[in-house]
Amino acid sequence: MQTIDLRGRTLSGAELRAALPRPELDVTAAVAGASALIDEVRAHGEQALIDQATRFDGVTPEYVRATEAEIADAVAGLDPMVRAALEEMITRVRKASAAQVPPPATTQVAPGAVIEQRWQPVDRVGLYVPGGKAVYPSSVVMNVVPAQVAGVASIAIASPPQADHGGRIHPTILAAAGLLGVSEVYAMGGAGAIGALAYGVPGIGLESVDVITGPGNVWVAAAKRAVQSVVGIDAEAGPTEILIIADGTADVEYVAADLLGQAEHDELAGSVLVTTDADFAERVLVAVERRTNATKHRERAATALRGEQSAIVLVDDLATACRVSNAYGPEHLEIQTADDEATLAGITNAGAIFVGPYAPVPLGDYVAGSNHVLPTGGSSAHASGLGAYTFLRAQQLIRYDREALAEVRDRIRAIAVDEDLPAHGESVDARFDGTAREESAN
Ligand SMILES: NC(=O)c1ccc[n+]([C@@H]2O[C@H](COP(=O)([O-])OP(=O)(O)OC[C@H]3O[C@@H](n4cnc5c(N)ncnc54)[C@H](O)[C@@H]3O)[C@@H](O)[C@H]2O)c1
């Protein structure tokens, strides 16, 4: 891992952002390629999805939509321990997601004048479940449960076909869908899948959706950006990132294990340690190297850790560590310091924050109850992680009685005339017997 030494320097926000690690291949660079793949699907439907699977997934699926029998067989064949873990995850995420549905609100702004705010689910959603370098049954739960809690009526899932499973979707992904009662599942991956959800594929009965959510690699994130003019998306939940703020009191092995844990997702994953203690940083480096050499996905993880996007950042104090973290805006932030709450007080930007030594990111990846679909690439500065609110729209209901409308009639007319839109005022006047006719006669 590279070391970025910011000690003894006072940098502005912009200088800080420029100094921080980011991947060479970012979402912006991938948008053109993703758009071309979406266009192929719009032009050639299922055949384009099958051709793209041949190119990128190393397998040619016979057909794209999973059958009900495939899903039922997958549920029946589920390992009992994995089933128990998925059920625990579903229970906890469902509980935490329920708190994300705001109650309706009614406000009386004057006698007889009421504004209501209600939260309405979108009608139909498309949920992406990654399946390239690893498979993500946990992402089925993280997508589906908040959509169900929000009250979404129609749910479609897309996940890449698997070469190891004859071009079908991974059975644990199908089983997770089955456990959650979702029967519309498509074996399609990457940008093409996002295009199929956004525009529909009539030949296979896939209707376009209103909102697309879910994590994925840089191509998936770029495709979500490309279809934003026709559907809503959650956030750009691209290649995983972890940033750890630690001082010399943190446990070297915990920090090293957590940096490596997210690096195994993708060569483009980012692992960043921000620390006030250079000696601690040295010891973490040694532990990361030892752990990387011993882990199953060592090549992928080593590429991620050596990449432009990963670093150890040395700072003078924890206040600066917080400024660095806010400028980076990590998907996952871990805080392991002598006074975690004091450090937390300096944090503004992060997708999810893991406080203290017993809240490692994989807890949130699986069974904490929080959602693991989180904003990456600095987008936590303006975006939230996936939640029930992602599938809800705020709608205002306006209820005025005759007297309440009469009360503001002059105000409306004054503004309407000022905006040179007199018919707006006439729409109010028309509701008061004879008045409109009298005035137009004058
Ligand atoms: N931010 C989050 O919330 C979050 C959560 C979970 C996972 N992730 C990330 O999701 C990603 C999963 O990636 P993955 O690759 O395992 O699965 P994936 O399903 O996201 O991507 C696989 C698909 O990418 C497409 N693809 C592969 N190579 C391509 C190329 N050269 N050009 C165009 N398209 C190509 C193919 O269509 C393939 O089916 C990882 O980066 C992981 O870190 C992020």
Ligand SMILES: N[C@H](CO)Cc1c[nH]c[nH+]1
């Ligand atoms: N860390 C990933 C991004 O939040 C989520 C995940 C799923 N499975 C394992 N990890």
Ligand SMILES: [Zn+2]
């Ligand atoms: Zn993970």
